[in-house]
Amino acid sequence: MPLVAGVDSSTQSCKVVVRDAETGALVRQGRAPHPDGTEVDPAAWWSALAAAVDAAGGLADVAAVSVAGQQHGMVCLDEAGEVVRPALLWNDTRSAGAATELVEEAGGEPAGRRFWADAVGSVPVASFTVTKLRWLARHEPANADRVAAVCLPHDWLTWRLAGAPGLAALRTDRSDASGTGYWSPATGEYRPDLLERAFGRRPQVPIVLGPAEVAGVLSPGALPGVLDTAGLAGPARPSGEILLGAGAGDNAAAGLGVGAGPGDVVVSIGTSGTVFSVASAPTADPSGTVAGFADASGRFLPLVCTLNAARVLDAAAALLQVDLDQLSDLALSAPAGADGLVMVPYLEGERTPNRPHASGSVHGLTLRTSTPAHLARAAVEGMLCALAAGLDALAAQGAAVRRVILVGGGARSAAVRRIAAQVFACPVIVPPPGEYVADGAARQAAWLALGGAEPPSWSPAGTEEYPAEPVPAIRERYAQARERHLDRPTQG
Numbered sequence: 001m002p003l004v005a006g007v008d009s010s011t012q013s014c015k016v017v018v019r020d021a022e023t024g025a026l027v028r029q030g031r032a033p034h035p036d037g038t039e040v041d042p043a044a045w046w047s048a049l050a051a052a053v054d055a056a057g058g059l060a061d062v063a064a065v066s067v068a069g070q071q072h073g074m075v076c077l078d079e080a081g082e083v084v085r086p087a088l089l090w091n092d093t094r095s096a097g098a099a100t101e102l103v104e105e106a107g108g109e110p111a112g113r114r115f116w117a118d119a120v121g122s123v124p125v126a127s128f129t130v131t132k133l134r135w136l137a138r139h140e141p142a143n144a145d146r147v148a149a150v151c152l153p154h155d156w157l158t159w160r161l162a163g164a165p166g167l168a169a170l171r172t173d174r175s176d177a178s179g180t181g182y183w184s185p186a187t188g189e190y191r192p193d194l195l196e197r198a199f200g201r202r203p204q205v206p207i208v209l210g211p212a213e214v215a216g217v218l219s220p221g222a223l224p225g226v227l228d229t230a231g232l233a234g235p236a237r238p239s240g241e242i243l244l245g246a247g248a249g250d251n252a253a254a255g256l257g258v259g260a261g262p263g264d265v266v267v268s269i270g271t272s273g274t275v276f277s278v279a280s281a282p283t284a285d286p287s288g289t290v291a292g293f294a295d296a297s298g299r300f301l302p303l304v305c306t307l308n309a310a311r312v313l314d315a316a317a318a319l320l321q322v323d324l325d326q327l328s329d330l331a332l333s334a335p336a337g338a339d340g341l342v343m344v345p346y347l348e349g350e351r352t353p354n355r356p357h358a359s360g361s362v363h364g365l366t367l368r369t370s371t372p373a374h375l376a377r378a379a380v381e382g383m384l385c386a387l388a389a390g391l392d393a394l395a396a397q398g399a400a401v402r403r404v405i406l407v408g409g410g411a412r413s414a415a416v417r418r419i420a421a422q423v424f425a426c427p428v429i430v431p432p433p434g435e436y437v438a439d440g441a442a443r444q445a446a447w448l449a450l451g452g453a454e455p456p457s458w459s460p461a462g463t464e465e466y467p468a469e470p471v472p473a474i475r476e477r478y479a480q481a482r483e484r485h486l487d488r489p490t491q492g
């Protein structure tokens with residue numbers, strides 16, 4: 001009965017789960033918050049990881065650990081392995097102009113889009129690492145000159161857990177490499193020419209591992225107290241070594257965590273909203289709506305991502321001065337469609353559709369709709385309508401959409417779960433509240449610890465099912481409103 005650990009270093013927090021490798025049973029867990037902002041010193045992720053590991057009772061008795069994390073974030077290291085500047089995160093839109101430039105330089109519309117989709121599976125938008133590197137080269141040349149290696153949040157944390165043993169030891173996995181914009185899921189190769197086109201030269205990049213490969217071993221000195229055996233059963237492996245897995249991007253890890261199969265579309269409502277499925281062949285959508293990522297099982301992960309998801313609920317709750325449970329009650333007390341009140345939730349700009357400079361808006365205000373309940377319902381419906389467009393886009397890329405598996409912090413809202421079955425017009429499955437990204441990382445670690453061609457099968461008990469209850473009028477009204485918005489007053 002070896003134990004394994006999985007980490008989710010996400011936008012808002014770090015979560016650690018310790019599970020039984022064979023059964024998947026949860027043994028211990030811990031979490032710690034991350035700072036706000038779209039630019040973060042990676043040292044803050046390291047402190048949060050240390051605190052979350054501590055809260056989870058340490059790692060001395062686990063056989064393997066895998067780290068999953070927010071995708072795309074640009075972590076630049078100098079020759080000595082020191083971080084050059086705070087990481088720019090996936091939701092930082094300052095590189096929107098760089099994204100446009102990279103598409104234009106590749107042939108403009110539509111040839112440039114086709115070029116990128118064919119080359120790396122995705123058309124770059126501000127989220128992608130390649131655009132952040134272009135931004136750095138243009139706006140901070142002194143910092144750019146110091147960059148010896150570039151990696152992603154999960155790569156950096158895995159490397160630090162291994163004791164930061166030199167830049168040559170940097171490792172990543174297929175899923176996170178596929179979000180850089182300079183690695184092709186179709187060929188499984190880097191495109192150093194595209195890295196150079198964006199950045200002006202070719203800094204070192206991590207070696208890309210397959211899903212069950214070993215990235216290294218946990219360094220005893222990496223985290224104080226991490227290997228303390230007080231109160232634990234002692235080392236899980238006779239050698240005492242704890243293996244480090246390849247890790248994954250957070251969405252790919254969630255796919256592994258919920259065991260997504262054919263006909264399943266996972267909708268994750270965290271800081272980002274994501275809609276994705278596991279596919280047997282790579283995709284290349286020149287419109288840029290569907291990103292053609294790789295998954296964490298050796299397959300592919302067509303994915304649509306919005307910038308505005310759970311935080312739309314946070315914002316609506318703040319506006320109405322209620323907590324999230326009260327927001328849910330309010331939303332469910334208003335009629336489906338909120339009597340025509342529509343919120344277009346571009347509170348952080350938007351990535352899909354590509355509107356980095358947009359702000360949010362509310363349409364359809366009348367005396368009747370000017371109530372807290374209507375606004376709460378409009379916030380939930382607007383966020384879900386944006387995700388429903390992602391379901392359509394995935395279907396257009398060939399995904400079978402038989403049911404939605406709903407995860408992420410936002411899935412804890414009863415209103416989100418019930419209204420999702422109306423907006424998505426298909427059955428919505430809600431696994432028990434949990435940390436599915438960290439669970440996916442733990443399942444990868446279990447794969448490493450136990451071996452085999454496929455990861456061990458773990459199935460969460462207590463799944464709820466919401467039958468499809470289509471209300472097409474909600475999306476029809478949203479479609480009338482979604483192009484009507486103002487640009488942001490200032491960039492921020």
Ligand SMILES: Nc1ncnc2c1ncn2[C@@H]1O[C@H](COP(=O)(O)OP(=O)(O)O)[C@@H](O)[C@H]1O
Nearest residue numbers: 010011012013270271310324408409410412413
């Ligand atoms: N009961 C709830 N109702 C609605 N939203 C919730 C609830 N509990 C947590 N959340 C939301 O979940 C979000 C965090 O989700 P999470 O998936 O952990 O995000 P991330 O992985 O991006 O850090 C927060 O914005 C929070 O508002």
Ligand SMILES: O=C(CO)[C@@H](O)[C@H](O)COP(=O)(O)O
Nearest residue numbers: 010011070071090270271272
């Ligand atoms: O950019 C993407 C996917 O392309 C985001 O999904 C990030 O990976 C951040 O995820 P969360 O922290 O919101 O879970």
